[in-house]
Amino acid sequence: MDPIPEARVLALAGLxxxxxxxxxxxxxxxxxxxxxxxxxRDPGRxxxxxxxxxxxxxxxxxxxxxxxxxxxxLFTLAVVALAxxxxxxxxxxxxxxxxxAARVLYVPAYALGLVPWRSLVWATGFAATVxxxxxxxxx
Amino acid sequence: MTQPLLVxxxxxxxxxxxxxxxxxxxxxxxxxxAWNASPRDADRKPGIEEGxxxxxxxNHDRNLLLFAIAAFAxxxxxxxxxxxxxxxxxxxLARVLYVPAYILGWVPWRSLIWMVSFAAIGLLLLAALV
Numbered sequence: 001m002d003p004i005p006e007a008r009v010l011a012l013a014g015l016x017x018x019x020x021x022x023x024x025x026x027x028x029x030x031x032x033x034x035x036x037x038x039x040x041r042d043p044g045r046x047x048x049x050x051x052x053x054x055x056x057x058x059x060x061x062x063x064x065x066x067x068x069x070x071x072x073x074l075f076t077l078a079v080v081a082l083a084x085x086x087x088x089x090x091x092x093x094x095x096x097x098x099x100x101a102a103r104v105l106y107v108p109a110y111a112l113g114l115v116p117w118r119s120l121v122w123a124t125g126f127a128a129t130v131x132x133x134x135x136x137x138x139x
Numbered sequence: 140m141t142q143p144l145l146v147x148x149x150x151x152x153x154x155x156x157x158x159x160x161x162x163x164x165x166x167x168x169x170x171x172x173a174w175n176a177s178p179r180d181a182d183r184k185p186g187i188e189e190g191x192x193x194x195x196x197x198n199h200d201r202n203l204l205l206f207a208i209a210a211f212a213x214x215x216x217x218x219x220x221x222x223x224x225x226x227x228x229x230x231x232l233a234r235v236l237y238v239p240a241y242i243l244g245w246v247p248w249r250s251l252i253w254m255v256s257f258a259a260i261g262l263l264l265l266a267a268l269v
Contacts, residue, residue: 003216011212011267014205018261040191040244043184069201076208083215 004088006132009096010079016103017068023107024061028054057111064110067122068103074129075099081136092135095128102128142224143210143263146231153234154203157196160238164189188242195241198253199234205260206230212267223266230259 029037031054082088102125109118165171174183213223233256240249
């Protein structure tokens with residue numbers, strides 16, 4: 001299978017998500033303590049859900065991580081579909097890089113509470129993904 | 140088929156198996172079977188093992204997506220080799236061990252096992268970029 005440029009962007013998006021995991025986990029572990037985070041997290045012993053016990057910024061980073069998991073499923077679908085249909089072109093490669101740029105910007109936009117920019121950045125990444133899927137879906 | 144793709148299929152089968160585990164515990168608790176078949180409108184407090192199995196499943200949901208990206212990227216970039224094949228198997232082994240580690244409450248091993256699987260994904264993604 002020939003590499004398409006979008007595949008490289010997909011790998012970078014995976015690394016971004018790994019980085020977001022670390023960015024959320026380190027402060028979360030420091031704030032909650034490993035007695036809670038390493039435990040089997042049974043609700044009866046935690047008192048409140050862990051995500052309600054972290055600081056506001058850590059909570060934002062956790063929601064940014066959750067949100068990217070949802071975006072990443074659609075983006076993965078888009079790249080796989082483009083690779084298998086052979087529909088990849090300059091436009092879809094541009095969309096892929098747009099997605100990645102939007103998802104990078106999304107993290108500080110969430111952490112800093114930039115309103116309405118976080119939502120606009122999200123919409124950009126979403127639109128880029130949908131455009132890629134549409135190109136792959138066209139006959 | 141490259142090793143990462145083969146492991147990806149096996150990891151998906153593991154996740155299908157994991158999907159059944161919370162239901163196994165659920166049907167063994169009073170009223171669990173009826174709630175399972177119902178439209179689940181009412182809240183239900185899961186049992187200890189059931190909750191742990193459900194959290195292990197949810198955790199794998201997310202990490203399986205990252206692993207699928209890594210396996211696919213390795214495949215299309217032609218980076219399937221001994222090293223990336225080894226990493227893929229390390230991922231699968233860690234995810235298999237993660238299930239009993241969570242349900243039986245192995246502290247801190249569950250977290251360490253998770254880190255091994257996470258590191259394997261990261262190294263696979265980096266290998267795809269070369």
